[in-house]
Amino acid sequence: MKKPICIPGYCFLLISIAAGQQPPPKNPIVAKIVNDVSAERIKVTIEKLVDFGTRHTLSDTVSEIRGIGAARRWLKSEFERYARQSGGRMAIELHETLVPASSRVPSPTNVVNVVATLRPAASSPPADRMIVVSGHYDSRAGNPLDATSDAPGANDDGSGTAVVLELARVMSKYPFDATIVFIAFAAEEQGLLGATAWAERAKQEGWNVEAVFNNDIVGSSLAGDGTRETGYVRLFSEAFSPLDTGRVFRQRVSLGLENDGGSRTLARYIKEIGERYNPNFGVELVYRLDRFMRGGDHRPFHERGFSAVRFSEVKENYDHQHQDVRVEGGKEYGDLPKFVDFEYCANVARINAAAVAVLAGAPAPPKRVQILTAHPGYETVLRWEKNQETDLVGYSVRCRRTSSPIWEKSVFTSDTTISLKVSKDEYLFGVQAVDREGNVSLVTLPAPAGR
Template sequence: MLKTPFKITTKLLSVSTLTAACFVGLTSQALAAGEIKYTDQQKLHAIAGDISAQRIGGDIQTLVDFGTRHTLSDTKSETRGIGAARRWIKQEFEKISAQCGGCLEIIEVKDTISGEKRIPDATEVVNIVAIQRGISEPNRMVIMSGDIDSRVSDVMDFTSDSPGANDNASGVAGVIEAARVLSKHKFNGSVVYAALSGEEQGLFGGKILTAYAQKHDWQVHAVLNNDMIGNITGVNGVTDNTTARIFSEGTRVIETKEQARTRRFTGGEVDSASRNLARYIDTIADRYIANLNTMLVYRLDRFGRGGHHRPFNDAGFAAVRIMETNEHYDRQHQDLRIENGIEYGDTIKGVDFDYAAKLTALNAVSLASMAWAPAPPKDVKIAGAVTANTRLSWQASKDNNITGYRIYWRYTSEPQWQFSKTVGKVTQAILNNVVIDNYYFGVAAINKEGIESPVVFPGDVGSFDHNIKIVK
């Protein structure tokens, strides 16, 4: 629901005067006025088209066939339990890497957990992670994750059959399929494919990978956590294969009192890095994924619940959850049974492979776009109180692929960016007669092909750098 774009004159430092551009839904009148259009990327369309529902379905079936993937289940068997599932996932990554000339660095990121309510005895929690290193910025990371483990009604029952077809073989299958497709390409930044363990027992796999990322100083600019991406029929009776939800947290949990005070007077409650990551993915869906609308949900996760993106949010990283719109609770965390004619349990019958492929394509294109794009601008600042003009500035980048920057703004009540202005390879710009009080603003970097980074809201609240400075 975007408001009608209006004409506005803008003077920019070191660049020629341009007219304002609406981000979405450009009118013919606006186009005639010379408004800036997004550069369509055929290679992103190709990535979306390369995702295979058949391969995803086969991978889900393989994961289901391990019987149970409970975190506390058998690790020795070759055919049953989480150990067998982990080894199979690792073998799939190895096959993919062999086909791309060893382009994947495959590692086990693990730790031994004990003394926890849901892991009372010493248990090794093992994540299988494949890293596709970027050409020019190997330490700049975008991550796609899914959860290996499954459960039934009793969270401590590690022996009963727990197929976990949708929750979350669908997410892991999506991660593997994204690796198959994206490994055919080379990116500037790195793409990480993560199959995480221990989610049902307390988000331990995410905590372990987050600690690993911090220890190795990964510049994590996006975590796309996929948890249940295959169900299209909800317990509410709605069947819908055309929508998906993107959950994103607002202000960072690590925000200091000083930062909170600044935010109170400058805004940004709905413009964290995670929120602008969600907006970026939403835009990708509009441009590249046919017949898919994404719902921006301004909440960490579903009401009172959690997922494996949370540990990354806890560390200050930009992280979101991507999932189906209509959940079917009879198929989640349930013993396999039939009661009063109702079938319970997370079996493969409840998974729509085409829908899982659609959401996997959304992930793959988003990851590729961000990995090809420049890093999000750093140290974005804004000024303009008690003036008619808004001034934005940002840190100069050493990235030679950057050809310019694009300033975005929107009414404060709007969920998505409405207006934009492209500027050259400068570090500041002035929007004349665009009053700072009436809008929210942000800046994105653009490369030579016209691929953009996510938009960065000014100040610490919007920074994609998790090591944000305390505002004095």
Template sequence: MKKMIVSVLAMILLANVCIQENAFSQQIIYKDTQIQQAARSISVKNISGTIDTLVSFTTRHNLSTRNKPDFGIGAAARFIKKSLDRFSKSGVAIADAERIEYRAGGKNTRLGKEITLENIIYTVHGTDKDDNRVIALLAHYDSRSFDNTDSLIFAPGANDNGSGVSALLEIARVLSINPLPVTVKIMFLSGEEHGLLGAAHMAALAKTQGWNLAAVLNNDMIGNSRSSATEISNNTKLRIFSENVPVIETESMRKERVFNSAENDSKSRQLARYIKEIGERYVENLEIKLIYRNDRFGRGGDHTPFAREGFTSVRLCEYHENYDRTHQVVELVNGAEMGDVKKGVDLEYVRKNAAVNLVSVMNMALAPAAPSNVKIDISGLSSSTQLSWSAPEAGKKPAGYYVLVRETDKSNWERKIFVKETSCEIDISKDNYLFAVQSVDSDGHESIAVFATGGNLR
């Protein structure tokens, strides 16, 4: 069976090589039934129920009480923890939910005083002990209204970020019955609305504990499908923000980037392209748009503290935002409804966006680790391109590799060439194309792409 799949893969790829000009109409898409079924099991009803419960706590403001059973951020944290505990109990994967408390704020901070906040982390442990990769999904569960010092006013946060939390709870449920080779950490974070505090705490922890964090997917506002003012209704587009130039870039990294023309090929950009390809492979009626910036103007998200620690991080976000709803007081203004109430959440859109996360994580976790040391031989002038790379050191062995090719003025990889060895020669000029390599297993699960470089400036 496996052999057959490899040869099918080889045929598909050979076909792609031969008919590159019209590849789209001929493209054969292979789908893994386990991933497909998992994606199909994401429940709109569960998403809806989670948002209702979160909204029922009136506010999840970071300065709100942690002691009341049905009001404030503490009630929300306990609801999330309880749901996760239920999944670890009923599921087949080894999974646990932990509360991680941290001190935040102080006199001259946005919080105005020092307080204790908590993140809830759900770890679905990987089954392959040789593979220590970790994939992280993030969503903040705190909320705010217009006045960010008011911890009592109704701040439903149905979309910001009830949408992200409800999606991640569904993914936690589905992964608890679909164990994966690689560990997945699903993080429900506090402190976002007062300066990305919970994410900063987790990113620092990941760094000091030396996690092999392969990818970080932040979900923040993934449920609104109607724009304010322009009134565009569309739930068929999702944005992925990824940084162009890494925020951690050093002078030697800068030189290497310039030398290799890698402005559009940061690790985050490769992750964004990966999510686009896998997301669109499994989720219908959704176009995933790569946004060539880390986040929106003047606004941030929980992926940024992870990027600052050097991790490969992206933000998934709705394509159209509604400024009458986000961070607004819930009220009627000239007959128009303001505020982040559930009515403004498109549940089917949340379902699709949750599925994008799930299929990307599953495909990545089922794939071998990415290759390393992916190099273009630039020692001589020739009309062909020689590439070489090293097999991943740990985890499952790849059945082969995909060499990805695109023209320098294209956004997405255009060709995928299957190669069994750790080197190849392609009869096109290295000066006219960009290249990357993915590891792939016998079932067609591919790793994130690693950009091919000609080394550093010499």
């Protein structure tokens, strides 16, 4: 007989759950990856990037010691170092795009992203599912067209680039089910040009980019007004992309799913997994594409319908962003390494590492999740298609009140149908696929059956 389970803290009476099935524990490999993230390594990376003087997109590309060309050749060599421990699974590419003249690019310019792609196995093509983790390696001074002055860019975005490199370093030895793409984007400061080129390429190629983790300004805990925050990072997400329109979109909004578009679902996932593996560091969900009236490299992905979010520190210091390096009125301006909190930046990297590793190790999100009872009823019946992965052990069925920002409850089943004594009138539901290592997929929100 199938017995109902009540997971501590979750007071559901369940029907049709196989007795004895429980969600698997934390994945020890993910815990090891998180533990391997080093603030010292991040410091070394940021200081090295600053040593190139400027990494402005229009700066010197020939010099071996100064300018964006030297910086990207160094980034490529770092990725190649990490690739050597991947057993032939990591490939490095300079992704080049000749962009036309625009307001911040006076003449056609070669924009070069540095890309490291980690496949599940050396012999296999890239997996269908792709997870992107990014930062931008270009920098700028006060004038966005100034390609020669020092533009250290320690925090904007040496910090995000260091997060990407550090993840490549600690993850490249392990196999994952999905392809992980580590990208240092160029020309963010000139109008998100590198990220736009790669996002457009992903769209044209039909790549299944399941998630984009963009890190931009993630290295400081002290604001210009003297306030400090070391305990959490902000995670920006817009609910729906501009492509979400029409009848299906209207129905989703009318069902109270206005906080469950792809990018926001990803943000909620990162908060949950990131905090699970890093109990002493938090993720604050911000329901907005980016900081007020500002933007970043996740935007071109989000606008093309990919789930994409941005990490940024809580306490920004505007004296250090987009400033010429100088002392004025006794105050120091400029984006210098001495203003970076490397341990804070490492904590942001640890949140990224946990969520990227779990997601890349997880099965694909369940397909065709439906709520069966379209008419009034006392139970909520969910049904979905069975996943094909051989290491799948079951599904985590999630539930939250319509006004709750995060999933509040979860129950595990090895079945593909579940009946919950919870009213679909007051709750939102979702289903995640779970594998035997404890990796969980993104949540799939159900559609009303037959609609």
